[in-house]
Amino acid sequence: xxxxxxxxxxxxxxxxxxxxxxxxxxxxxxxxxxxxxxxxxxxxxxxxxxxxxxxxxxxxxxxxxxxxxxxxxxxxxxxxxxxxxxxxxxxxxxxxxxxxxxxxxxxxxxxxxxxxxxxxxxxxxxxxxxxxxxxxxxxxxxxxxxxxxxxxxxxxxxxxxxxxxxxxxxxxxxxxxxxxxxxxxxxxxxxxxxxxxxxxxxxxxxxxxxxxxxxxxxxxxxxxxxxxxxxxxxxxxxxxxxxxxxxxxxxxxxxxxxxxxxxxxxxxxxxxxxxxxxxxxxxxxxxxxxxxxxxxxxxxxxxxxxxxxxxxxxxxxxxxxxxxxxxxxxxxxxxxxxxxxxxxxxxxxxxxxxxxxxxxxxxxxxxxxxxxxxxxxxxxxxxxxxxxxxxxxxxxxxxxxxxxxxxxxxxxxxxxxxxxxxxxxxxxxxxxxxxxxxxxxxxxxxxxxxxxxxxxxxxxxxxxxxxxxxxxxxxxxxxxxxxxxxxxxxxxxxxxxxxxxxxxxxxxxxxxxxxxxxxxxxxxxxxxxxxxxxxxxxxxxxxxxxxxxxxxxxxxxxxxxxxxxxxxxxxxxxxxxxxxxxxxxxxxxxxxxxxxxxxxxxxxxxxxxxxxxxxxxxxxxxxxxxxxxxxxxxxxxxxxxxxxxxxxxxxxxxxxxxxxxxxxxxxxxxxxxxxxxxxxxxxxxxxxxxxxxxxxxxxxxxxxxxxxxxxxxxxxxxxxxxxxxxxxxxxxxxxxxxxxxxxxxxxxxxxxxxxxxxxxxxxxxxxxxxxxxxxxxxxxxxxxxxxxxxxxxxxxxxxxxxxxxxxxxxxxxxxxxxxxxxxxxxxxxxxxxxxxxxxxxxx
Numbered sequence: 001x002x003x004x005x006x007x008x009x010x011x012x013x014x015x016x017x018x019x020x021x022x023x024x025x026x027x028x029x030x031x032x033x034x035x036x037x038x039x040x041x042x043x044x045x046x047x048x049x050x051x052x053x054x055x056x057x058x059x060x061x062x063x064x065x066x067x068x069x070x071x072x073x074x075x076x077x078x079x080x081x082x083x084x085x086x087x088x089x090x091x092x093x094x095x096x097x098x099x100x101x102x103x104x105x106x107x108x109x110x111x112x113x114x115x116x117x118x119x120x121x122x123x124x125x126x127x128x129x130x131x132x133x134x135x136x137x138x139x140x141x142x143x144x145x146x147x148x149x150x151x152x153x154x155x156x157x158x159x160x161x162x163x164x165x166x167x168x169x170x171x172x173x174x175x176x177x178x179x180x181x182x183x184x185x186x187x188x189x190x191x192x193x194x195x196x197x198x199x200x201x202x203x204x205x206x207x208x209x210x211x212x213x214x215x216x217x218x219x220x221x222x223x224x225x226x227x228x229x230x231x232x233x234x235x236x237x238x239x240x241x242x243x244x245x246x247x248x249x250x251x252x253x254x255x256x257x258x259x260x261x262x263x264x265x266x267x268x269x270x271x272x273x274x275x276x277x278x279x280x281x282x283x284x285x286x287x288x289x290x291x292x293x294x295x296x297x298x299x300x301x302x303x304x305x306x307x308x309x310x311x312x313x314x315x316x317x318x319x320x321x322x323x324x325x326x327x328x329x330x331x332x333x334x335x336x337x338x339x340x341x342x343x344x345x346x347x348x349x350x351x352x353x354x355x356x357x358x359x360x361x362x363x364x365x366x367x368x369x370x371x372x373x374x375x376x377x378x379x380x381x382x383x384x385x386x387x388x389x390x391x392x393x394x395x396x397x398x399x400x401x402x403x404x405x406x407x408x409x410x411x412x413x414x415x416x417x418x419x420x421x422x423x424x425x426x427x428x429x430x431x432x433x434x435x436x437x438x439x440x441x442x443x444x445x446x447x448x449x450x451x452x453x454x455x456x457x458x459x460x461x462x463x464x465x466x467x468x469x470x471x472x473x474x475x476x477x478x479x480x481x482x483x484x485x486x487x488x489x490x491x492x493x494x495x496x497x498x499x500x501x502x503x504x505x506x507x508x509x510x511x512x513x514x515x516x517x518x519x520x521x522x523x524x525x526x527x528x529x530x531x532x533x534x535x536x537x538x539x540x541x542x543x544x545x546x547x548x549x550x551x552x553x554x555x556x557x558x559x560x561x562x563x564x565x566x567x568x569x570x571x572x573x574x575x576x577x578x579x580x581x582x583x584x585x586x587x588x589x590x591x592x593x594x595x596x597x598x599x600x601x602x603x604x605x606x607x608x609x610x611x612x613x614x615x616x617x618x619x620x621x622x623x624x625x626x627x628x629x630x631x632x633x634x635x636x637x638x639x640x641x642x643x644x645x646x647x648x649x650x651x652x653x654x655x656x657x658x659x660x661x662x663x664x665x666x667x668x669x670x671x672x673x674x675x676x677x678x679x680x681x682x683x684x685x686x687x688x689x690x691x692x693x694x695x696x697x698x699x700x701x702x703x704x705x706x707x708x709x710x711x712x713x714x715x716x717x718x719x720x721x722x723x724x725x726x727x728x729x730x731x732x733x734x735x736x737x738x739x740x741x742x743x744x745x746x747x748x749x750x751x752x753x754x755x756x757x758x759x760x761x762x763x764x765x766x767x768x769x770x771x772x773x774x775x776x777x778x779x780x781x782x783x784x785x786x787x788x789x790x791x792x793x794x795x796x797x798x799x800x801x802x803x804x805x806x807x808x809x810x811x812x813x814x815x816x817x818x819x820x821x822x823x824x825x826x827x828x829x830x831x832x833x834x835x836x837x838x839x840x841x842x843x
Contacts, residue, residue, distance in 0.1 A: 115754075140165075140167050144170060147750055157169075168187050291438075742765070743793075744791065745760075
C-alpha cells in the first residue's frame with residue numbers, strides 16, 4: 001500500500017506507538033528518513049521530497065512549508081491503522097495540528113439550507129480540517145440542518161438504532177460558532193430536534209453582530225492584521241441573512257469593519273465569489289483594495305497568519321465570470337497518485353475549469369492527471385487504451401497543465417512541460433499564481449508586510465463522488481474494478497487512493513475514434529465525453545450460470561429501455577438522454593427495439609407475452625436511496641423511481657408518491673400537487689424480496705399502513721375519518737391551491753426561495769417576488785378577486801423581524817397587506833384549499 005512513497009519521520013516523537021523503517025518499507029515504501037524537528041529539509045533536495053511526514057506535533061521547522069507543498073502531516077498511529085486496514089486511511093483525523101478543529105468532522109449539509117450558505121459552510125469545514133460529502137454515508141458525523149423536517153434529518157433519525165452510525169444533527173450556528181471561537185464547541189446546545197431548532201437562547205439574531213462576553217474565546221486572540229480593516233462582502237455569495245451575519249461577526253471578532261457598500265477609497269478588502277459586477281471591476285483596479293473570497297478569509301483565520309491572495313492559492317481569488325464559457329467545459333478528468341490537500345485542491349481546480357471530475361477512470365475520460373509514472377490508472381491510460389494508430393485514448397498530464405489552464409483561462413496546448421509525469425523536479429501543486437494583470441493597481445504592501453506563504457487547503461477526500469449513472473451497455477464488454485492500493489475500496493472515510501477503479505477497455509469493434517488533443521492541434525475539438533459511470537464491482541462468484549448472466553444483462557437493458565421510453569415525452573428529455581448515454585437518435589431507437597425483442601423472446605419462453613409497461617412512476621421521500629441493481633429490478637415489474645438522488649425533481653408523469661408518513665420535504669409537498677396515490681415505502685422492499693406483481697400497490701396506501709387518526713393529526717385537521725390521504729388527493733383543485741396568486745417570498749425562508757417557489761408553483765402560484773432585507777418597495781399583488789389582501793408576504797418568524805416590522809408599518813398606515821409564516825402555505829396544501837390568513841399572521 002505504500003508503494004513508491006517516501007516518508008520522513010520527525011524525531012523525537014515521544015508518543016507511542018512509534019513507527020519504524022520496517023513498518024513502511026515492508027509495505028513497499030521507497031524511503032524512510034528521520035529528521036530532527038529543528039532541521040529544515042523540504043527545500044534541500046526535490047528528489048527526496050516526502051509524500052508523507054510523520055510527527056506527533058505540528059511544532060517542527062518545516063510544518064508551514066509542508067502545508068504550502070500540500071504534504072500530509074500525520075501522527076504515527078496513521079501508519080499502524082493503515083496497515084491494520086490494509087489500505088490508506090484518510091489523513092484528516094490523524095493531523096497533529098490542534099488548530100484544525102474539524103479534523104474529526106465528516107459533515108453533510110441538509111438540502112433545506114440555501115445553496116449559497118451550503119457552499120460557505122462546506123468551505124469553512126474544509127478550511128478547519130474537516131471533510132464533507134453532500135450525500136449522507138455511514139461515515140457522516142454531523143448533519144448541518146436548520147430543522148427537523150427535511151429528508152436528510154429524517155434519514156439520520158431513522159439510523160439511531162444502528163450502533164455503527166452516530167450522526168449528530170446540529171444547526172448551522174454550530175459551525176459558525178466554532179469558526180469564530182476557533183475551538184470545537186460542545187454540540188449540546190446546537191442539536192436540532194423536533195422540539196429545538198439548535199439555536200441557543202443567548203445566540204445573537206441576524207442583525208446582532210457581536211457575541212456576548214460569555215462566548216469570547218480568550219485563548220484565540222484576533223488576527224492583528226485585520227484590525228481596523230474595512231471589508232465589503234459581495235452579494236454574489238447569495239447568503240441568507242443569518243449566514244451573512246455570521247460572516248460579519250467573524251470579521252468583527254478579528255477587529256474588522258463591514259461596509260454595506262463598496263467604496264474604492266475606503267474599503268480595504270473586497271470578498272466576492274465571481275469576477276463579475278461593477279463592484280468587482282472597481283475593486284480590481286483600486287490601489288487600496290485587496291480582492292479575495294471567503295475561502296481566503298477562513299484560511300488566514302485558521303492559520304492565524306496573513307497572506308495576500310496574489311501570493312497564495314489561486315482558488316483564494318474570485319472565480320471566473322459564471323456566464324462565460326469555461327476552458328475545460330464538457331471534459332471528463334480523473335486523478336491518480338495525489339492525496340490529501342493536493343487531491344482536494346486539484347478536484348476544485350477541475351470543477352472551477354468547468355470539467356467533470358470522476359473518481360474512476362474509463363475510456364470516456366479525456367484527461368488523467370498523474371503525479372507519478374506508476375499505478376493502475378497510469379499504466380492503463382498510457383499503455384493499454386490506445387487508438388487504432390497507437391495514440392493514448394486518454395491523455396496523461398501532470399498538475400501543472402491544470403494550473404496553467406486556470407491561470408490563463410484557456411485550454412493550454414500540451415507540451416513536454418505538462419506531459420512529464422513522475423519527476424520530483426516539478427513544483428508541488430498549489431504553488432502556481434494568478435496572472436499579474438489581475439492585480440494591476442493593487443499595492444502589495446497596502447495591508448501589512450507579507451508573512452511566510454502558506455497558501456493551501458486542507459483535504460476532503462471523496463468530496464464530490466461521481467453521480468451514480470447507469471453503466472452504458474456499449475461502453476464496456478466487462479467491468480473489472482482494480483484497486484491501486486487495496487482489494488476493497490472504502491465507502492467513505494478512505495484515502496483517495498483506495499477508491500481507484502479502472503473500467504476495462506471496449507472490444508476493438510466498439511472503439512471510439514481517437515480524440516484530438518491540444519498536443520496535436522491548437523484547435524480544441526468537442527470531446528464526446530459524459531460523466532463517467534462508477535465501475536461495477538466484480539462478481540462475488542465465478543460460478544454464475546450463463547442464464548443468470550443473461551438475465552442480469554436483460555435487467556440492465558430493461559432499465560435503460562424504461563428511461564428511453566420516459567424520455568420520449570419531450571424533446572428536452574430526449575436530448576438529455578442521448579447526451580447522457582452518448583448515443584444518436586438512431587442508435588437509441590435500435591437499442592430500444594433490440595431490448596424489446598429480447599424481452600419478448602424471454603417472456604414467450606416463460607409463457608408471458610409482451611414487454612412490461614411503466615405502471616407506476618414514483619418519487620420516494622423519507623426513505624433510503626436505491627442502488628442501481630434495485631432500480632433495475634423494480635423496472636422489471638413496471639416501477640420507475642425518479643429523483644433517487646438529492647436534487648430538483650421533474651414531476652412530469654409522476655403518479656405515485658411514497659413516504660413513511662406525512663412530511664414537509666420538497667418531494668412530499670410538490671408530489672401532492674401531481675400524484676394520484678400515496679404509498680408506504682415498505683412496498684418497494686416487498687417487491688424487491690418477492691418480485692411480486694404491481695397490482696399489490698393499492699394494499700400499501702398510506703391510509704391503510706399508517707391509519708386515519710395519525711394521518712389526520714399530521715395533516716393538521718380532520719380531513720376524513722377513514723381515508724384522509726385519498727380524500728386529500730381527490731380534493732386537489734385542477735389548477736392548484738394557489739391558482740392565480742402572486743406571493744412575496746422572503747430570502748430567509750428555510751430551504752431558500754428557489755425550493756419554496758418550486759413547491760408553490762407546483763400548486764398553482766403564478767408568480768413570485770423575492771424580498772431581501774427590510775425593503776417593501778413594489779411588491780407583487782396577491783390576486784384581483786374577492787376580499788383578499790392586496791399584498792401577501794411569506795416570512796420567517798425569527799429571521800425576518802426587520803422585514804415584518806416594515807410590513808406592519810405599511811399595514812398601520814392603511815395598506816391592505818398581510819404577512820404570514822410558511823406554515824400557512826403548508827396547511828393550505830394539506831387541506832387542498834386556501835385557508836384564512838389570520839391564524840398564521842406575524843403581525
